[in-house]
Amino acid sequence: MLRLFVPLRRKRAALLHYAAILDGQTVNLHAQLPPTAGLPDRVEIVLRRGRRRHPCEARVYEGPAGEALVDAAVLLGAELGGAPVGTGRWRLRLRLYSGRRSRTLSLLLLEPPVPYEGPTKPMEASPVTGERHRLGRSVRGSARVVSTAARAAVEVTKVHLTHAGVTVDVRVLGTSVDGPRAEFVAAGRRIDQAVETLGPDRFRVAVPLSQMTPRGGRPEHWDVVLRDSTGRSLRLGRRLHDVRNPLRVFAMRSLAITPQGHPPMIVQPRYTPAGNLRVTCTRMPEAG
Numbered sequence: 297m298l299r300l301f302v303p304l305r306r307k308r309a310a311l312l313h314y315a316a317i318l319d320g321q322t323v324n325l326h327a328q329l330p331p332t333a334g335l336p337d338r339v340e341i342v343l344r345r346g347r348r349r350h351p352c353e354a355r356v357y358e359g360p361a362g363e364a365l366v367d368a369a370v371l372l373g374a375e376l377g378g379a380p381v382g383t384g385r386w387r388l389r390l391r392l393y394s395g396r397r398s399r400t401l402s403l404l405l406l407e408p409p410v411p412y413e414g415p416t417k418p419m420e421a422s423p424v425t426g427e428r429h430r431l432g433r434s435v436r437g438s439a440r441v442v443s444t445a446a447r448a449a450v451e452v453t454k455v456h457l458t459h460a461g462v463t464v465d466v467r468v469l470g471t472s473v474d475g476p477r478a479e480f481v482a483a484g485r486r487i488d489q490a491v492e493t494l495g496p497d498r499f500r501v502a503v504p505l506s507q508m509t510p511r512g513g514r515p516e517h518w519d520v521v522l523r524d525s526t527g528r529s530l531r532l533g534r535r536l537h538d539v540r541n542p543l544r545v546f547a548m549r550s551l552a553i554t555p556q557g558h559p560p561m562i563v564q565p566r567y568t569p570a571g572n573l574r575v576t577c578t579r580m581p582e583a584g
Contacts, residue, residue: 308332309402310366310390312439316409317429320419320536321372323441325354327390327403329364336392341368342400343379343386343441350379351391366390372443373425381443385432388439405439408432415545416538421446423536426469446470450522450530452573453498455565457551462503462565464573465494466522466532472497475525478532480504480575482518491522501532505563506555508577515578533572542567552580 307330314326325341335358340351354368371378390401409418409431421428426446433439448471456463468476478501480487487507492500501520510516521529539545543566550564564576 309404309438312403312405315403315405315431315439317418317431317441319423320538321376321378321422321424321427321429323368323370323372323388323429323431325366325368325370325388325403327366328359329356329366329390329392329401331363333364333392333399333401334394335364336394338393339366340391340393341370342389342391343370343381344389345381345384345386350381352379354390372429372441373422373427375425376422381429381441383443383445386441386443387434388441402436403439404437405431405433406437415540417540419536419538421536426451426536447535448530449535450532451536452532452534455548455573457548457563457565459551459553461505461553462563462575464501464503464520464532464565466499466501468497468499468522468530469536471530473522473524473528473530476522477524479521479523479529480508480518481521482508482516485516503565503575505553505561505577506558508575509555509558509561510577510579513579515576518575518577520573520575531572533570534567535571537571541569542571543569 310327310329312327316324339354339356341354343350352370354366356366359365372381374380388403392399428444430442432442446469449469450466452466454465478489478491487504489504520532523529546567548565550562553563554560560580562578
């Protein structure tokens, strides 16, 4: 279908030379207008779905060969002050204004964005809202934004590590929790812990180190989940980032702690390669 439609549309559509969502919430576009469009006075990017339309500013200028070029950075999400897009497929169109006249062009996407290699990767979700946006194209090659709601997750926002103990701040995305409690789970051991409410969908979890001292000489690895009154549980972790190896990039220092009434131990909060929070407790050698 693309082989049929693209040659027919190139002369009457704007051609995207670059299109990507770099930070999970901003659509970056660079397009060339067809020669018949001339150099308009101003242009807009319009996101459209059904009767809903959201115009966004764009910049038009003349290129080195006299061609008309358009650059745009379209922020997505009403919470961020951007286009209030909801879930679904949003068509991307270009609106041209010359004097009192206006016309609309399709944005032709010949090739979808290709993931790059390296220590970072394209953001899969907005770091603020958790909503997911990706660029796609129709069967005729027109660019569109496909938006989906945030996945249910408990995102770690901060880890407080002091000699007095460890606390973890989190926020809940894509769902709501009623009567949450934290649960620390290691091999053959389980600790139920109350949580403190910091605000809407935001909580603080105190790590119960006095109950987490290793029973032997080997380290014990504790995973952390947030469980609500229905019994549903969600792992604590970091999901809203663009790094490929959270274990290495988000490394945290270890600390020697002596819980009251217990021998000293080394506490090491860290993230697994999948981004889950894990607390490793190791008995200090001199403690026997």
